Amino acid sequence: MFAIEMLFAFALFTLGVYGVSSSRDFLRIFFSLEMLLNAVIMMLATTAHYLGMTQNIVLAYMVMILATLEAAAGLLIFAAANKIAKVLSPDEFKGEEHA
Amino acid sequence: MNIALLSAVLLLAVGSLVIKKSVPAIISFILMMFILGLYYINLDAKMLGLFQIFIYTGGIMVLMLFGITIIGVEFPKAKAKPFNATVAFLLFVSISALFLRGIDTLTIALKQPVEDVNLFSGEFSDFVIIFTLIASSLLYATVKMSSTLKAKKTRIKNV
Numbered sequence: 001m002f003a004i005e006m007l008f009a010f011a012l013f014t015l016g017v018y019g020v021s022s023s024r025d026f027l028r029i030f031f032s033l034e035m036l037l038n039a040v041i042m043m044l045a046t047t048a049h050y051l052g053m054t055q056n057i058v059l060a061y062m063v064m065i066l067a068t069l070e071a072a073a074g075l076l077i078f079a080a081a082n083k084i085a086k087v088l089s090p091d092e093f094k095g096e097e098h099a
Numbered sequence: 100m101n102i103a104l105l106s107a108v109l110l111l112a113v114g115s116l117v118i119k120k121s122v123p124a125i126i127s128f129i130l131m132m133f134i135l136g137l138y139y140i141n142l143d144a145k146m147l148g149l150f151q152i153f154i155y156t157g158g159i160m161v162l163m164l165f166g167i168t169i170i171g172v173e174f175p176k177a178k179a180k181p182f183n184a185t186v187a188f189l190l191f192v193s194i195s196a197l198f199l200r201g202i203d204t205l206t207i208a209l210k211q212p213v214e215d216v217n218l219f220s221g222e223f224s225d226f227v228i229i230f231t232l233i234a235s236s237l238l239y240a241t242v243k244m245s246s247t248l249k250a251k252k253t254r255i256k257n258v
Contacts, residue, residue, distance in 0.1 A: 001101070003202055008105040010194045012112055018187035019116050022180040027167070031115050031128055038135060041151075049142040051205060060147055062230045064155060069234050071159040073241040075166050 002050040009046060013039035026081065030074045037067040104138045107131075125164045132156040 012035055019032025041060045048056035111131035118124040133156050139148035 002205075003199065005101060005105060006198060007195055008102075008109060010191055010198065011109055014187045014191035014194070015109070015112050015116070017190060018183055021187070022183040023116075027121060027124070028116060031124070034128070034132075035112055038132070041147075042135065042138070045139050045142055045144050045147060047205075049144065057144055057147060060144075061150065062227075064147070064150060066230060066234055066237070068155055068159050069237050071155075071163065073237055075159075075163050076241055079166055 002046065005046045005050075006043065009039050009042040012042065026074075026078045030071075030078065033074070034067060034071065037063060037070070041067070101138060101141055104134055104141065107134050108138065121167050122164070125160070125167055129156055129160045129164065132160055 016032045016035030016039060019035060020029055023029045023032060041063050044056040044060040044063065047053050048060070108131050111127050111134065115124045115128040115131060118127060133152055136148045136152035136156060139145075139151055142148075
């Protein structure tokens with residue numbers, strides 16, 4: 001059971017890696033980053049439950065706080081880039097001609 | 100029960116990356132986070148699950164949904180990238196193989212549960228410092244990014 005749940009966490013992590021490497025817009029990259037962090041939280045929670053490593057729960061809280069901050073920062077950057085430079089892709093976000 | 104929850108999590112995660120419209124994609128992502136919270140509650144990590152559901156899903160993700168609804172964006176068309184998919188699959192296979200190879204060591208640990216009574220008195224404070232540094236850097240980057248964008252807008256207006 002523990003191994004299967006960890007494999008699910010690895011699958012979520014891999015999905016996040018694929019999303020970050022293949023996406024070309026802010027929102028999907030943001031989703032993928034959240035998936036990566038959630039996969040890590042999932043691994044920490046699973047190991048805490050099955051292996052009795054209670055300190056992992058505290059680490060999971062800290063990663064979750066970091067992910068929450070990252071979500072707020074990501075939303076702000078996305079909204080600002082969309083409003084000011086009118087771009088959806090980080091690749092386009094470099095020249096003044098887009099503003 | 101856990102397997103069903105995790106299968107739903109994976110399906111919704113794939114959905115949030117595949118769905119072309121932004122609002123359904125965010126809703127799929129929010130559902131994924133909610134089910135992850137249920138999974139944590141099912142693992143007896145009730146506080147973590149409630150934190151995930153109320154703060155992460157309920158606060159941040161719904162804020163994100165609200166913002167995107169106001170901005171009203173559609174995803175740009177992206178080409179399929181089979182090379183990236185292959186690399187991601189190979190990554191999954193290699194991580195899983197490494198994990199399954201070393202699972203015996205973890206099973207030994209399972210028989211002797213670790214209870215760290217001096218959780219916050221030892222080296223754990225290093226982690227706190229590192230995470231605080233990362234979080235403050237993230238906040239600084241956000242403020243810097245917004246001020247750069249504002250400066251850029253003013254410069255364009257002046258030109």
